[in-house]
Amino acid sequence: MTNKHIGETKFSNGMIFKLDFNTLVEFEELTGRNGAEIFDDPTGANLGLKDMRALCYAGLKKHQPELTIEECGELMPFFFERFNDAVHNSLPEAPAEGNVQKVGKTTRPRKPRY
Numbered sequence: 134m135t136n137k138h139i140g141e142t143k144f145s146n147g148m149i150f151k152l153d154f155n156t157l158v159e160f161e162e163l164t165g166r167n168g169a170e171i172f173d174d175p176t177g178a179n180l181g182l183k184d185m186r187a188l189c190y191a192g193l194k195k196h197q198p199e200l201t202i203e204e205c206g207e208l209m210p211f212f213f214e215r216f217n218d219a220v221h222n223s224l225p226e227a228p229a230e231g232n233v234q235k236v237g238k239t240t241r242p243r244k245p246r247y
Contacts, residue, residue: 156191156195159190160188186202
C-alpha cells in the first residue's frame, strides 16, 4: 500500500518505507552522495548496490528503528523487485501545469497616473 501524501509504502511483510527529506539526508550521510541524484534516472541505474542498501535503510529506519544496515542488506533480495517502485511511488505527483499554486505576495499592475 502506498500513501503518496506522506511518502510511505507498506511492504507485504508489514515494514514501512518512508521517503522524505530526512530519508534523503540520511542517505547523503551514509553515502556522501547528493540525495537528489537518485531521481536523475528513473530506472535506478545510477545507484550502486551500496547506494540502494543505504537508501533502503534510511527509508525503513523511521518505522523500524531497531533495523541495522546489515539487516537491511539481508532484506534486499525481498525488497529488490519492489524497491524501485517504492521509491517512485512514494513521491507525490507533480501538479498539472495549470494547477500550480503560487506562493508569496502577488502584485497588481499599477494604475497609470495622469
